[in-house]
Amino acid sequence: MDVGLVNNSQGTAMLSRRPRRLAYQTATASVLWTVAIANVVVIVWLWLSGGGISAVHGLGDFNTSVGRVTGLLSAYLALIQVLLLARLPWLERLVGFDRLTVWHRLNGKVCLILVLAHVVFITVGYAAMDKIAIPAEVSRLLDSYPGMVAATIGTGLMIAVVITSLVIVRRRLQYEAWYAVHLTAYAGIALAWVHQVPTGNELTANVAASNYWTALYVVTLALLVFCRLAVPIFHAFWYGMRVAEVTAESPNVVSLRITGRNLNRLKVRPGQFFLWRFLGRGRWWASHPFSLSAAPDGRSLRITVKKVGDFTSRIDEIAPGTRVVAEGPFGVFTDAVRRRNRVLLVAGGIGITPIRAMLEDMSGDLAFIYRVLRESDLVFRDELDQLARDRGIALHYLVGDHIGQAGEHLMSPAHLRRLVPDIIEREIYVCGPPAMMQFIEKSLRDADVPRKHIHTERFAL
Numbered sequence: 001m002d003v004g005l006v007n008n009s010q011g012t013a014m015l016s017r018r019p020r021r022l023a024y025q026t027a028t029a030s031v032l033w034t035v036a037i038a039n040v041v042v043i044v045w046l047w048l049s050g051g052g053i054s055a056v057h058g059l060g061d062f063n064t065s066v067g068r069v070t071g072l073l074s075a076y077l078a079l080i081q082v083l084l085l086a087r088l089p090w091l092e093r094l095v096g097f098d099r100l101t102v103w104h105r106l107n108g109k110v111c112l113i114l115v116l117a118h119v120v121f122i123t124v125g126y127a128a129m130d131k132i133a134i135p136a137e138v139s140r141l142l143d144s145y146p147g148m149v150a151a152t153i154g155t156g157l158m159i160a161v162v163i164t165s166l167v168i169v170r171r172r173l174q175y176e177a178w179y180a181v182h183l184t185a186y187a188g189i190a191l192a193w194v195h196q197v198p199t200g201n202e203l204t205a206n207v208a209a210s211n212y213w214t215a216l217y218v219v220t221l222a223l224l225v226f227c228r229l230a231v232p233i234f235h236a237f238w239y240g241m242r243v244a245e246v247t248a249e250s251p252n253v254v255s256l257r258i259t260g261r262n263l264n265r266l267k268v269r270p271g272q273f274f275l276w277r278f279l280g281r282g283r284w285w286a287s288h289p290f291s292l293s294a295a296p297d298g299r300s301l302r303i304t305v306k307k308v309g310d311f312t313s314r315i316d317e318i319a320p321g322t323r324v325v326a327e328g329p330f331g332v333f334t335d336a337v338r339r340r341n342r343v344l345l346v347a348g349g350i351g352i353t354p355i356r357a358m359l360e361d362m363s364g365d366l367a368f369i370y371r372v373l374r375e376s377d378l379v380f381r382d383e384l385d386q387l388a389r390d391r392g393i394a395l396h397y398l399v400g401d402h403i404g405q406a407g408e409h410l411m412s413p414a415h416l417r418r419l420v421p422d423i424i425e426r427e428i429y430v431c432g433p434p435a436m437m438q439f440i441e442k443s444l445r446d447a448d449v450p451r452k453h454i455h456t457e458r459f460a461l
């Protein structure tokens with residue numbers, strides 16, 4: 001532990017709060033893991049007590065039994081899938097929005113594999129028990145089993161969601177199209193409930209299991225509605241946010257200052273982001289993530305947006321007075337995860353936004369690298385120069401493609417060590433577009449910075 005590095009009272013206070021925060025996070029993580037694993041145990045126990053192993057006497061029974069347990073586990077993972085992105089505040093604070101998105105992607109794939117295994121094992125098992133061919137069994141299941149049509153549509157929707165999320169497909173899709181397909185997953189889960197609870201063979205005969213599964217679905221739905229609907233609606237009225245000012249920072253970067261009521265009650269840290277929804281014509285239906293680009297002062301919030309696509313290219317058309325709904329704050333890219341007094345902040349392009357806010361607020365020995373391709377991409381230059389002067393921050397602007405004006409390989413491990421000689425003793429925060437981040441993270445690792453001291457925010461979910 002680097003407590004010995006602390007050289008000011010703010011830094012000491014920050015590090016002394018850390019054990020309490022760590023204890024809270026460990027306790028929350030333990031509770032969440034216990035609940036998640038306990039549910040798996042109950043699900044497997046219900047399957048066992050329903051004859052999952054004891055009633056297996058042949059290959060047909062075996063396949064059917066495996067089909068049942070994979071179906072039950074896939075239903076459970078589908079509920080976890082919803083909860084991972086239900087914006088549960090304690091989960092968000094513990095794991096962070098971007099890591100939850102990664103887990104969501106992984107969990108979605110495992111869930112689909114289990115669904116497909118369920119379909120295959122059940123069909124093969126039933127066909128063996130009915131002593132008919134598989135195509136005949138498929139048609140029999142669809143014709144005579146209640147809930148089978150719902151299950152088939154639900155499975156189709158889940159397959160569509162996973163396929164459109166594969167990197168190669170998603171790159172070719174508009175975000176809005178991808179998101180619309182994703183929304184149908186909720187319909188898929190509702191159809192899975194119809195297949196499983198009121199009509200499923202396993203649960204119609206077992207009241208305890210049926211009640212247990214109903215409770216799982218109801219709790220998931222309640223948390224989803226509360227966190228994704230009730231809380232944002234309440235916040236919209238409570239904070240009454242509106243756009244107060246729209247300012248051009250450069251030809252393709254615009255800042256919006258947002259005012260409202262009770263903003264001093266908002267628990268937000270520099271480095272965090274919100275999902276912003278602007279209630280104007282043609283915009284109200286989509287929310288977009290933007291980080292705060294200035295430390296919150298209790299009266300207003302500032303975001304700064306680069307024009308890159310459909311929504312952002314028209315951001316400067318938003319009129320002052322437009323109502324705003326902000327979901328959040330989200331993200332663990334803040335001073336709270338810091339362990340060391342010495343810090344290096346690295347911004348790539350528009351990744352400057354959360355870093356600009358953090359520079360205003362962070363204590364300790366700060367160094368800062370701002371990496372852009374062209375001089376015209378540098379925003380907040382006057383503000384940054386002023387902050388550097390006022391707070392004694394070592395500031396480096398790096399402009400150019402890969403080779404800098406002095407012929408150096410920009411951001412190579414050797415270049416980083418030259419710019420910041422004590423780099424391996426610093427806590428490092430990096431934010432920027434995904435491709436730039438990948439390169440910077442590799443250089444930092446090659447410069448021997450331990451992974452645990454590198455904190456990142458990717459501008460992509």
Ligand SMILES: Cc1cc2nc3c(=O)[nH]c(=O)nc-3n(C[C@H](O)[C@H](O)[C@H](O)COP(=O)(O)OP(=O)(O)OC[C@H]3O[C@@H](n4cnc5c(N)ncnc54)[C@H](O)[C@@H]3O)c2cc1C
Pocket residue numbers: 175176273286287288289290291292303304305306307308309310311312313350353354457458459460461
């Ligand atoms: C945590 C986080 C913080 C961000 N902070 C900033 C910031 O401070 N300033 C800034 O300029 N940009 C920021 N971004 C990026 C910004 O959200 C996107 O550039 C913007 O949403 C693009 O919208 P578009 O319709 O104009 O572009 P499009 O061309 O439609 O999309 C470009 C890319 O942006 C992403 N995207 C598009 N719409 C959404 C959406 N509704 N929700 C999530 N992602 C979407 C997709 O990955 C897409 O491939 C941040 C992104 C994230 C994930």
